[in-house]
Amino acid sequence: MPELHRVFLIGPMGAGKTTIGRQLARSLGFGFADSDAEIEVRTGADIPWIFDVEGEAGFREREEAVLAEMTTWDNTVLATGGGAILRPANRQVLAERGFVIYLRTTLEEQLRRTRRDRNRPLLQTADPEDTLRRLFAERDPLYRSVADLVIDTDSSSPKTVAQRVLASLRAATDS
Numbered sequence: 082m083p084e085l086h087r088v089f090l091i092g093p094m095g096a097g098k099t100t101i102g103r104q105l106a107r108s109l110g111f112g113f114a115d116s117d118a119e120i121e122v123r124t125g126a127d128i129p130w131i132f133d134v135e136g137e138a139g140f141r142e143r144e145e146a147v148l149a150e151m152t153t154w155d156n157t158v159l160a161t162g163g164g165a166i167l168r169p170a171n172r173q174v175l176a177e178r179g180f181v182i183y184l185r186t187t188l189e190e191q192l193r194r195t196r197r198d199r200n201r202p203l204l205q206t207a208d209p210e211d212t213l214r215r216l217f218a219e220r221d222p223l224y225r226s227v228a229d230l231v232i233d234t235d236s237s238s239p240k241t242v243a244q245r246v247l248a249s250l251r252a253a254t255d256s
């Protein structure tokens with residue numbers, strides 16, 4: 082059974098990784114870290130800028146470097162970017178180094194939660210719903226391949242989801 086001192090949250094944009102991760106960290110008495118935020122701090126630029134200037138490939142390079150390091154941080158809940166599972170190297174460090182929770186949500190809910198936000202360059206398309214559907218088809222098997230636990234986050238407040246995650250985590254790790 083993977084150990085509980087590192088918890089990694091994976092899942093698509095709008096699944097609630099950042100929101101729920103913060104609450105979960107508080108409940109566990111852990112630190113909270115977010116790979117997207119860490120990439121922005123280290124680059125000195127926001128994610129849309131990185132995509133504009135360096136392309137998605139440039140962003141993925143930065144993401145792999147940051148995850149290689151952040152997945153070694155103890156007593157931490159780590160929220161990852163929606164595409165963190167795309168690279169095999171990332172899947173390996175996530176699966177090997179901590180307890181991985183896949184936060185799932187419906188397309189409709191994802192759309193609602195990401196609509197107001199301009200900070201997700203992959204969704205700046207003519208048809209974000211179609212983009213989310215395509216990304217889900219491509220990525221759901223990858224999320225599942227590294228997940229120790231899958232949690233549906235629909236129709237519950239972030240607080241309730243965080244409590245459910247905590248209960249499932251405790252049951253799954255027997256701690």
Ligand SMILES: Nc1ncnc2c1ncn2[C@@H]1O[C@H](COP(=O)(O)OP(=O)(O)OP(=O)(O)O)[C@@H](O)[C@H]1O
Binds near residue numbers: 093235242
């Ligand atoms: N269970 C929930 N119910 C309602 N709203 C939620 C829930 N979880 C998150 N949200 C809201 O949805 C939006 C997106 O959540 P959040 O930023 O945590 O997602 P994320 O998984 O970190 O996305 P990204 O991969 O783009 O970083 C936020 O405005 C957040 O308040």
Ligand SMILES: O=C(O)C1=C[C@@H](O)[C@@H](O)[C@H](O)C1
Binds near residue numbers: 117161162164201203
């Ligand atoms: O789903 C994705 O590929 C992404 C999700 C965000 O968390 C960011 O990591 C970035 O916008 C890319």
Ligand SMILES: [Mg+2]
Binds near residue numbers: 117161
């Ligand atoms: Mg996030």
